[in-house]
Amino acid sequence: MSKSGKAKTSFQLKTPKGTKDWDGTDVSLRDQIFSTITEVFKRHGAITIDTPVFELKEILSGKYGEDSKLIYDLADQGGELCSLRYDLTVPFARYLAMNSIQSIKRYHIAKVYRRDQPAMSKGRLREFYQCDYDIAGVYDPMVPDAEVLRLTTEIFEALGWERRYTIKINHRKILDGIFEVCGVPEDKLRMISSAVDKLDKLPWEEVKKEMTEEKGLAPEVADEIGKYVKLKGGQDILTQLKNDSTLYSNEHLKNGVDSMQLLFDYLQVFGVMDSISFDLSLARGLDYYTGVIYEVITEESGAGGVGSIAAGGRYDELVGMFSGKSQIPCVGISFGLERIFSVIKARLNSGSAKSVQPKHVDVYVMAFGGKDFTGLLPERMRVAAELWDAGIKAEFSYKKKPRLPQQFKAAEGVPFGIILGDDELAAGKVRIKQLGLPEGHAEKDGVLVNKEDIVAEIKQRLETLEDKSLAAQLGAVKV
Amino acid sequence: MSKSGKAKTSFQLKTPKGTKDWDGTDVSLRDQIFSTITEVFKRHGAITIDTPVFELKEILSGKYGEDSKLIYDLADQGGELCSLRYDLTVPFARYLAMNSIQSIKRYHIAKVYRRDQPAMSKGRLREFYQCDYDIAGVYDPMVPDAEVLRLTTEIFEALGWERRYTIKINHRKILDGIFEVCGVPEDKLRMISSAVDKLDKLPWEEVKKEMTEEKGLAPEVADEIGKYVKLKGGQDILTQLKNDSTLYSNEHLKNGVDSMQLLFDYLQVFGVMDSISFDLSLARGLDYYTGVIYEVITEESGAGGVGSIAAGGRYDELVGMFSGKSQIPCVGISFGLERIFSVIKARLNSGSAKSVQPKHVDVYVMAFGGKDFTGLLPERMRVAAELWDAGIKAEFSYKKKPRLPQQFKAAEGVPFGIILGDDELAAGKVRIKQLGLPEGHAEKDGVLVNKEDIVAEIKQRLETLEDKSLAAQLGAVKV
Structure with missing residues (x-):
C-alpha cells in the first residue's frame, strides 16, 4: 500500500507462520532430547516405522472431531487428494490395518501439522515434533498400559527431571459413569466432558457456567458433577469411589474403577505411583480414546505456560475404523518435543550451566x-x-x-x-x-x-x- | 462402477502415490546408511540445520526451471500460500540470506517432494530423502569444491563400495565455452545443454536429432559439439582442451579449464582422482549451477537402472536471489537415500549375507x-x-x-x-x-x-x- 517497502525481494524472507528453522545449539539440545527418548523407547523393545508426511485425505477424515478444521490439505493438482498428517497415531492405525499387523511395539519421532494459532515461545507451533510410543495387540488388561506409564517416568528420569512432573490419569469409563449417575443426557456427554477438561485452566464457577448456560445442563446436575470432578489424589480417591454405593453400582463406573485398581497395582510394582495424580477432571479432547487417559504436566505447564508435555491413552477402536475385520486394541503416549525443549531451555538459561557451542571438529x-x-x-x-x-x-x-x-x-x-x-x-x-x-x-x-x-x-x-x-x-x- | 467392490472402507487403504511406509529390516538398513553418511558429514566439520517441510510458495518460484511444475502446493486455506520443499538447497539458500550468514558447513538429511512419475523399485519416489552437505562462504578457488568430492569418496568407502562407483565431473564454463566456440546461439544455450545431458542414456545420433530437428540447431554446429562432448577421461582430456588453441582462446572455456586444473591438483593431493571421470557431456538440469558440476553413478545406474545416486555442484548466485546485498558462494552435494538403499539392498539380496531381523531387546x-x-x-x-x-x-x-x-x-x-x-x-x-x-x-x-x-x-x-x-x-x- 505504501511506497516505503524496505524489502529487496517482493516478499518477506521468512519461514511460513508457525514454523521455524532449527539451528545452532538448539539443534544439539533437540538431538540430545531425541536420543534420550529413543534410548528409552528401544529399552522397551520398540522398533520404529516411518510413514509419509501426507496421507490420503479420507484417512484423516472423521478422526479428530472438531479439530479436523486444523488439518492442512495439499492443493488439488490432479490425482489423489491428500492432507498433511495431524498426528502420528492415525497413520499408525492406518499402517496396522493396511498390513494386518496383530501386535507391535513401535516408536515414531516425526513432525506433524496443525493450522492452529501459534505461540512459538511456549512451544506451540504449526509444524512440530511428536515422539510417539504405542503398543498394539490383544493382551491381559492394563499390563501394556502400565508399561507405557513406566516408560514415561523413565524418560523424564533420563532427562534429569526427577520429581518435577506429574502424570495426571483418569479413565473414560469412570467419567462416563459419573456423568450417567449425575444425570447428564447421552447427547450431551462429549460436550460436558470437554467442559470438565477445562478445569485445569478455569475455576469451577466458569466451567459450571459453560455447562449450564452454554450447554443447557440443569444446574443441580452440574453441581452433582462438581462434587466428583474436583477430586484429585491416588489410591484414596479410588477407595472413595468404590465406597460410594450409588456410583459403584453404575456398570461403566465399576468397570473403570476396577480397571484403574488393577493399573494402580501394576504401577505400584513398577514403582511409579509417586508420579501419578488420579484426576477426575482429566477428559482429553480426542474422540478415539476408549479407556485410560493421561497427560503429563510440569511446573511450567500452568495457565499461560506450555500446557501438557506428553499425553495419551488407550484407543481400542481406531484400527477397526480402517478395517472392519480386525480390531486391534492399542495404547500409547505422545511426547511433545517443542514443549519439553522450551522447558529445558528455560531451565538451562536460568541455571548455572552455560550452553556452549558444541565443538564441530576435533x-x-x-x-x-x-x-x-x-x-x-x-x-x-x-x-x-x-x-x-x-x-x-x-x-x-x-x-x-x-x-x-x-x-x-x-x-x-x-x-x-x-x-x-x-x-x-x-x-x-x-x-x-x-x-x-x-x-x-x-x-x-x-x-x-x-x-x-x-x-x-x-x-x-x-x-x-x-x-x-x-x-x-x-x-x-x-x- | 461395478458392484463387486471388495473394500470394507469406501476408499483404498494405501499410502499416497509415490510414497511408502518404512518398516522392518528396511528401517535398520536405512538408519545404517544415514549414520554412515552423517558420521562422514560430521568428520568434515558440518553442523546440521532443519528447515520446515514447506516454504512460502514464492521462495521456491523461479528456482527450478521447467521442473517447477513438479512442486507440491498446499491448498489455499486462508493465510500464506505454501509449497512442499522440492530440494534442500533452496531452503538452505533462503536460510543463509534470511540470517545473513557469511560462512557455514551444514548438512541436512530430510524428505523432499516431487510430483514426478514414480518408479518405486528403482528408488524413484514422490517423497524421498536427500542427504545434503554444502559449504557456503568466500574462499580460495576450488578448495571447498575439492573437499566436497573427497567427502563423497569417503562416504562410498564407508558404505563398503570401494571402486564400484564413478564421480562424473564437468564445469559449466567449459560447456558454455564449447557451445560458444561451436557457434550455438545464446538463446539456445540451455536447451542444447539439456540435450547434451542425455548422452548418458541416448546414442549420439538421437541427441543430434534432438538438437537439430527439435531445437533447430544447424547440423554442422551439432557435429562440432559432438567432437567435444563425447570426450571422457581425466587429466588427458584437460590437456587436450588446453592444447586446442581455438577452444582455449575462448574466455569462458579458459576459465573453466584453469579452474578444473586447480581442482584436479587438489583432488590429486586428496587421493581421489581414481574415482573421477571428467565427462564433457555432463550438464545437469538445474539452472542454479555456476561452476563445477558432478554426478555419482554406479554399476546399477545405467538405462532402466537407478540413475545417479548423488549429484551437486557450485551455485554462487542462488543466495543472492533472496538477498540483493549478500552474495554467498556455495558448493555442495546431495545423496539420494532411496537410490543408494535400493542398490545396497539388491547387492545384499544377491550376496551371501542374509539380512536378519535385528533383535529388539537383550x-x-x-x-x-x-x-x-x-x-x-x-x-x-x-x-x-x-x-x-x-x-x-x-x-x-x-x-x-x-x-x-x-x-x-x-x-x-x-x-x-x-x-x-x-x-x-x-x-x-x-x-x-x-x-x-x-x-x-x-x-x-x-x-x-x-x-x-x-x-x-x-x-x-x-x-x-x-x-x-x-x-x-x-x-x-x-x-
Missing part, C-alpha cells in the same frame, strides 16, 4: 611461516585427509595463505591444533597443540611429534579429554 | 510353573523394571499366565532369557539362559544366579556377544 590443521610463506595448502590438505581416513573430525582453512591469527580464530572451541611450518616439516615433524590452555601451562606451546605419529597422538589425546557435551551439562544442572 | 523375562502356576506377573514386572533401571533392553509377556512355549517363541532372536520359577524364587535365585544355543552345549539349560546379581550377570554376558549388527554384515558383504 582438530584444526594450520600452517605458519615467514615472508616466503606459501601457505602450505597441499600439506594441510594431506594431513587433514590422513585424519579423515582415521575417522577423526578435522578442518583446515580454505585460504591458500591464511594468517595465523585467522586460523586460531577459526579454531576456537576446537580442542587440538596441528601446526605446520617449513622447518618442522623439513625435519619430518609437526606441532600438536591443545588449544585454550592457560598461560604458563607446561604444554602451552604444544609438542613436536613425528609426521607418521599424528593420528596415534591425536587419538590418544582425544581419549583423555573431559566430557563437555550438552548431555554432561544437562546432568550437571539437573533440569 | 533380555526376555519369562516364568514357568506347575498346575498352581500364578504366572508370576508382578515378579516378571519387577525384574524387567530392574533391567530397565540399568538401561538394559527387556521385555516380558503381557499375559498373566503365559505358557512357556509362547514365551520362548516371543523371545526368538533375543540373546538372553531370564526364567522365573516358584522354587528358584523361594531360594532367592533366577535362571539366566543364553537363547539359541545348540543341543549339548554346556550351558544349554542356563545357569542359576542370585536375584541381586541379575543386572551384573546380564551386563557381563552382553559384552561378550558377537556383533551381529547390520553394519557388521554390510562390512562382511562388501556391498
Whole structure:
C-alpha cells in the first residue's frame, strides 16, 4: 500500500507462520532430547516405522472431531487428494490395518501439522515434533498400559527431571459413569466432558457456567458433577469411589474403577505411583480414546505456560475404523518435543550451566611461516585427509595463505591444533597443540611429534579429554 | 462402477502415490546408511540445520526451471500460500540470506517432494530423502569444491563400495565455452545443454536429432559439439582442451579449464582422482549451477537402472536471489537415500549375507510353573523394571499366565532369557539362559544366579556377544 517497502525481494524472507528453522545449539539440545527418548523407547523393545508426511485425505477424515478444521490439505493438482498428517497415531492405525499387523511395539519421532494459532515461545507451533510410543495387540488388561506409564517416568528420569512432573490419569469409563449417575443426557456427554477438561485452566464457577448456560445442563446436575470432578489424589480417591454405593453400582463406573485398581497395582510394582495424580477432571479432547487417559504436566505447564508435555491413552477402536475385520486394541503416549525443549531451555538459561557451542571438529590443521610463506595448502590438505581416513573430525582453512591469527580464530572451541611450518616439516615433524590452555601451562606451546605419529597422538589425546557435551551439562544442572 | 467392490472402507487403504511406509529390516538398513553418511558429514566439520517441510510458495518460484511444475502446493486455506520443499538447497539458500550468514558447513538429511512419475523399485519416489552437505562462504578457488568430492569418496568407502562407483565431473564454463566456440546461439544455450545431458542414456545420433530437428540447431554446429562432448577421461582430456588453441582462446572455456586444473591438483593431493571421470557431456538440469558440476553413478545406474545416486555442484548466485546485498558462494552435494538403499539392498539380496531381523531387546523375562502356576506377573514386572533401571533392553509377556512355549517363541532372536520359577524364587535365585544355543552345549539349560546379581550377570554376558549388527554384515558383504 505504501511506497516505503524496505524489502529487496517482493516478499518477506521468512519461514511460513508457525514454523521455524532449527539451528545452532538448539539443534544439539533437540538431538540430545531425541536420543534420550529413543534410548528409552528401544529399552522397551520398540522398533520404529516411518510413514509419509501426507496421507490420503479420507484417512484423516472423521478422526479428530472438531479439530479436523486444523488439518492442512495439499492443493488439488490432479490425482489423489491428500492432507498433511495431524498426528502420528492415525497413520499408525492406518499402517496396522493396511498390513494386518496383530501386535507391535513401535516408536515414531516425526513432525506433524496443525493450522492452529501459534505461540512459538511456549512451544506451540504449526509444524512440530511428536515422539510417539504405542503398543498394539490383544493382551491381559492394563499390563501394556502400565508399561507405557513406566516408560514415561523413565524418560523424564533420563532427562534429569526427577520429581518435577506429574502424570495426571483418569479413565473414560469412570467419567462416563459419573456423568450417567449425575444425570447428564447421552447427547450431551462429549460436550460436558470437554467442559470438565477445562478445569485445569478455569475455576469451577466458569466451567459450571459453560455447562449450564452454554450447554443447557440443569444446574443441580452440574453441581452433582462438581462434587466428583474436583477430586484429585491416588489410591484414596479410588477407595472413595468404590465406597460410594450409588456410583459403584453404575456398570461403566465399576468397570473403570476396577480397571484403574488393577493399573494402580501394576504401577505400584513398577514403582511409579509417586508420579501419578488420579484426576477426575482429566477428559482429553480426542474422540478415539476408549479407556485410560493421561497427560503429563510440569511446573511450567500452568495457565499461560506450555500446557501438557506428553499425553495419551488407550484407543481400542481406531484400527477397526480402517478395517472392519480386525480390531486391534492399542495404547500409547505422545511426547511433545517443542514443549519439553522450551522447558529445558528455560531451565538451562536460568541455571548455572552455560550452553556452549558444541565443538564441530576435533582438530584444526594450520600452517605458519615467514615472508616466503606459501601457505602450505597441499600439506594441510594431506594431513587433514590422513585424519579423515582415521575417522577423526578435522578442518583446515580454505585460504591458500591464511594468517595465523585467522586460523586460531577459526579454531576456537576446537580442542587440538596441528601446526605446520617449513622447518618442522623439513625435519619430518609437526606441532600438536591443545588449544585454550592457560598461560604458563607446561604444554602451552604444544609438542613436536613425528609426521607418521599424528593420528596415534591425536587419538590418544582425544581419549583423555573431559566430557563437555550438552548431555554432561544437562546432568550437571539437573533440569 | 461395478458392484463387486471388495473394500470394507469406501476408499483404498494405501499410502499416497509415490510414497511408502518404512518398516522392518528396511528401517535398520536405512538408519545404517544415514549414520554412515552423517558420521562422514560430521568428520568434515558440518553442523546440521532443519528447515520446515514447506516454504512460502514464492521462495521456491523461479528456482527450478521447467521442473517447477513438479512442486507440491498446499491448498489455499486462508493465510500464506505454501509449497512442499522440492530440494534442500533452496531452503538452505533462503536460510543463509534470511540470517545473513557469511560462512557455514551444514548438512541436512530430510524428505523432499516431487510430483514426478514414480518408479518405486528403482528408488524413484514422490517423497524421498536427500542427504545434503554444502559449504557456503568466500574462499580460495576450488578448495571447498575439492573437499566436497573427497567427502563423497569417503562416504562410498564407508558404505563398503570401494571402486564400484564413478564421480562424473564437468564445469559449466567449459560447456558454455564449447557451445560458444561451436557457434550455438545464446538463446539456445540451455536447451542444447539439456540435450547434451542425455548422452548418458541416448546414442549420439538421437541427441543430434534432438538438437537439430527439435531445437533447430544447424547440423554442422551439432557435429562440432559432438567432437567435444563425447570426450571422457581425466587429466588427458584437460590437456587436450588446453592444447586446442581455438577452444582455449575462448574466455569462458579458459576459465573453466584453469579452474578444473586447480581442482584436479587438489583432488590429486586428496587421493581421489581414481574415482573421477571428467565427462564433457555432463550438464545437469538445474539452472542454479555456476561452476563445477558432478554426478555419482554406479554399476546399477545405467538405462532402466537407478540413475545417479548423488549429484551437486557450485551455485554462487542462488543466495543472492533472496538477498540483493549478500552474495554467498556455495558448493555442495546431495545423496539420494532411496537410490543408494535400493542398490545396497539388491547387492545384499544377491550376496551371501542374509539380512536378519535385528533383535529388539537383550533380555526376555519369562516364568514357568506347575498346575498352581500364578504366572508370576508382578515378579516378571519387577525384574524387567530392574533391567530397565540399568538401561538394559527387556521385555516380558503381557499375559498373566503365559505358557512357556509362547514365551520362548516371543523371545526368538533375543540373546538372553531370564526364567522365573516358584522354587528358584523361594531360594532367592533366577535362571539366566543364553537363547539359541545348540543341543549339548554346556550351558544349554542356563545357569542359576542370585536375584541381586541379575543386572551384573546380564551386563557381563552382553559384552561378550558377537556383533551381529547390520553394519557388521554390510562390512562382511562388501556391498
